[in-house]
Amino acid sequence: MAWRGIALRPGRGMAPWGLLIGVVFALEFVFLYQGLTRTIAARGTVLLYTAPFFVALGGQWLLGDRLTRARVAGLALAFGGVAVALADRATGAGDWRGDLMCLAAGCEPLTPLLAASSALVAAGIWLVNRRPAGR
Secondary structure (H helix, E strand, C coil): CHHHCCCCCCCCCHHHHHHHHHHHHHHHHHHHHHHHCCECHHHHHHHHCCHHHHHHHHHHHHHCCCCCHHHHHHHHHHHHHHHHHHCCCCCCCECHHHHHHHHHHCCCCHHHHHHHCCCHHHHHHHHHHCCCCCC
């Protein structure tokens, strides 16, 4: 952005949010890779892609997006399907701790939700609307 004449300085209150988002983003990979060493890839993948549940819940708590009865019913039905798919432990499918870590990795959508509900959203708007020097 320097070649366009736009200075990139973090605004007041941005650094803690940026650090928090970076830690949450890094933890996704820590949980995923550690989880996959303890469970099989098929179970890990199903658990990782539970991310829409976290988006729906995080959207309600962080952004005020309302969960209607229909959305709650759909999430419950889908989560029930995940539970049924993962209920069979007879195949020696791995350790429950690996499953839990892969489920925690599904929290990755919290990264953009945190950004949208923090001072960083103002930084993005400022950067997009900023005019280069001399124009």
